[in-house]
Every structure is written in C-alpha cells, then in structure tokens.
Amino acid sequence: NAGVTQTPKFQVLKTGQSMTLQCAQDMNHNSMYWYRQDPGMGLRLIYYSASEGTTDKGEVPNGYNVSRLNKREFSLRLESAAPSQTSVYFCASMGQAFYEQYFGPGTRLTVT
Amino acid sequence: KNEVEQSPQNLTAQEGEFITINCSYSVGISALHWLQQHPGGGIVSLFMLSSGKKKHGRLIATINIQEKHSSLHITASHPRDSAVYICAVLSGYGNKLVFGAGTILRVKS
Numbered sequence: 001n002a003g004v005t006q007t008p009k010f011q012v013l014k015t016g017q018s019m020t021l022q023c024a025q026d027m028n029h030n031s032m033y034w035y036r037q038d039p040g041m042g043l044r045l046i047y048y049s050a051s052e053g054t055t056d057k058g059e060v061p062n063g064y065n066v067s068r069l070n071k072r073e074f075s076l077r078l079e080s081a082a083p084s085q086t087s088v089y090f091c092a093s094m095g096q097a098f099y100e101q102y103f104g105p106g107t108r109l110t111v112t
Numbered sequence: 113k114n115e116v117e118q119s120p121q122n123l124t125a126q127e128g129e130f131i132t133i134n135c136s137y138s139v140g141i142s143a144l145h146w147l148q149q150h151p152g153g154g155i156v157s158l159f160m161l162s163s164g165k166k167k168h169g170r171l172i173a174t175i176n177i178q179e180k181h182s183s184l185h186i187t188a189s190h191p192r193d194s195a196v197y198i199c200a201v202l203s204g205y206g207n208k209l210v211f212g213a214g215t216i217l218r219v220k221s
Contacts, residue, residue, distance in 0.1 A: 031207050043155075043198070043211045050207055058208070090155060094209075099143040099202055101209065103155040 006091050006104035013081040013111045021076040023091030031094040032074040036087040081111045118212035125219050131186040133215045135199030146184050147198040189219045
C-alpha cells in the first residue's frame with residue numbers, strides 16, 4: 001500500500017495564479033482532510049470530507065475549494081493564490097474502525 | 113484558551129534522559145493521537161489512545177480520561193528522537209482532529 005500520496009511536493013506560484021493539490025489514499029478510508037501548517041501555528045484544518053460526495057469547511061477555508069472526486073481522491077484548489085497562502089499543506093485520511101490517522105508527505109507552497 | 117494545550121513548548125535533553133511531554137484538553141473526546149514530525153519531514157502517528165496506556169519500544173503513552181490529560185514518555189532518549197511531538201484529539205461529536213501547538217524536542221549527544 002502506498003498510504004496517502006500528494007502531488008506536487010514543491011510549488012512556487014505568483015500572486016493570482018491558480019493550482020490544484022492532489023491527494024489520494026489506497027486504504028479505503030471514508031474520511032479525508034486538508035491541513036495547512038505554518039510556523040508557530042500548528043496544523044489547521046482547511047476542509048474535510050467525511051465520505052465520498054460530502055465536503056465541509058474547517059477552521060481556515062477562505063481562498064480554497066475542494067473536490068472529493070471519489071473515495072480515493074480529495075483535491076484542494078487555490079483559485080487565486082495569495083502570499084498568505086504560503087505554507088506547507090498536508091493531506092490526511094482516517095480509518096473508521098480505530099480512528100488511525102495517516103498523513104501524506106506534504107506540499108511546500110510558496111506564493112510570491 | 114486552546115482546546116488542546118501541550119507542555120512544554122520546547123524541551124532540550126541529554127542523550128539517555130527520560131522525557132515527558134504533557135497534553136491537556138478541554139473537550140469530550142473519543143480518541144487522542146500522539147504524532148511525530150521530524151524537521152522538514154512528514155507526520156507520523158505514534159499512538160492512538162482512548163484509555164489506559166500503550167507502549168511501543170522506548171515510547172509510552174498514557175491517558176487519564178477523567179482528568180482530560182495525556183502524557184508521552186520517551187525512555188533512554190536518543191538524538192534521533194529530536195522532532196516535534198504533536199497531541200491531537202478527536203472530539204466525541206465528529207471526525208475532526210483538534211491539534212496542540214506541538215512540543216519541539218532536541219536531544220543532545
């Protein structure tokens with residue numbers, strides 16, 4: 001099993017550009033999450049999806065959209081990137097039986 | 113006040129020392145996670161607890177549900193234990209984790 005995979009690993013955008021971060025898991029988990037991690041702030045939830053076809057806002061959803069394409073894939077889109085969105089982004093999934101949490105390797109995004 | 117508080121924020125230890133990191137939370141939970149993140153690295157789940165105590169190698173995690181408190185212990189610490197340790201709780205009402213700010217551990221040889 002690959003676990004949780006994310007692409008890309010690094011990205012530099014100019015202000016106003018758009019991009020989509022891709023995430024996939026092969027553990028048949030219902031729940032998937034997008035977090036951002038900033039120095040001194042800890043992990044903050046952007047959006048989550050409790051099951052295929054549903055998405056909900058987290059703590060910091062402004063400037064982002066998500067799509068739960070199917071049970072495996074959960075993408076995060078920045079429509080018009082801003083310097084405040086410079087961060088490390090982590091995708092995660094959670095197992096429903098034992099609440100085990102698995103994280104992707106992260107995407108380091110810089111917006112100039 | 114944050115729902116999940118960790119202490120200390122920073123910890124420096126000598127190799128071989130016994131280390132304790134504490135986590136207190138203020139909400140009802142169904143599970144508590146201890147996570148590890150090495151510098152520039154990904155995040156790995158060390159333990160998931162809903163009661164009692166778990167041990168894995170030199171790591172021990174305990175939880176006291178009544179006191180809303182958990183501890184992560186590292187015995188015979190080693191420089192490779194240097195990392196950020198994060199406590200996260202799964203609330204009893206949903207499937208979202210709430211994270212502590214993390215404890216930065218540095219173990220010197």
